[in-house]
Every structure is written in structure tokens, then in C-alpha cells.
Amino acid sequence: MDLMSKLEGEYIKKDVPKFSAGDTVKVHVRIKEGDKERIQVFQGTVIKKRGSGLGASFTVRKVSSGVAVERVFPIHSPNVTLIERLRMGKVRRAKLYYLRNLSGKQSRIVEKKEDKKATNKKANEK
DSSP states (O other), X not given: OXXXXXXXXXXXXXXXXXXXXXOEXXXXXXXXXXXXXXXXXXXXXXXXXXXXGGGOEEEEEEEEXXXXXXXXXXXXXXXXXXXXXXXXXOOSOSOOGGGGGXXXXXXXXXXXXXXXXXXXXXXXXX
């Protein structure tokens, strides 16, 4: 193992949930304003994930008061304190840039249902 991958391994977060484009996530971000620090929550739809390792990031889009806001978050940033996946979206693309041109009900993403086999396995394990 070379020096760079060893250093990179120290900074990679282990508790990142699995999510993909189309999922609705809630991202808790540490914001520093002057000498005060607080946590801000940004909830929206993941429109892209890119990269791997320490440089991986994802873009979240939400519409707030009729204004669309997109924000890019580095996955392993120390300022990103928590990523919660609220629901899984059923999409057939890795990058959902087409959502930028849609508005209202057109921009909704259908929720992905869990298959019965996976649900039965979870029930049997308990």
C-alpha cells in the first residue's frame, strides 16, 4: 500500500449510507457563521453522484419557494455530519440533469418499492 492510499484511508468515512441518483436524501451540514457553529439540513433529490474514494461527491436538488437550488456535497467532507436516505427513487439514468427542465408534478420521481424476497429475508432474520 502506498503512502497516498494510506493517508486517504484515514479520512474516508465508514458510515456513509448507500444511495444513488433519484433518491431523496437529507444532508446535515456544519455551517460556521462568525464564531458560532450550527447544523443546517438540506433535503432534496440526488441528481448525480461522481467519483470514488476521497474525492467522491454528489449533487442534491430541491425547490424552495418556487426557486430551484442545487448544492454539491463532498461525501467524505468533515462538514457533512450526516446523510440520511429518506426514500428510494425509481430512475433509469445515472445523471438526472433532465429534471432541471421540468417543473411541478413532471419533476416527481416514482418511489422504488422493495421486492418481496428481500422483505421476507429481513423478516426471517429477526
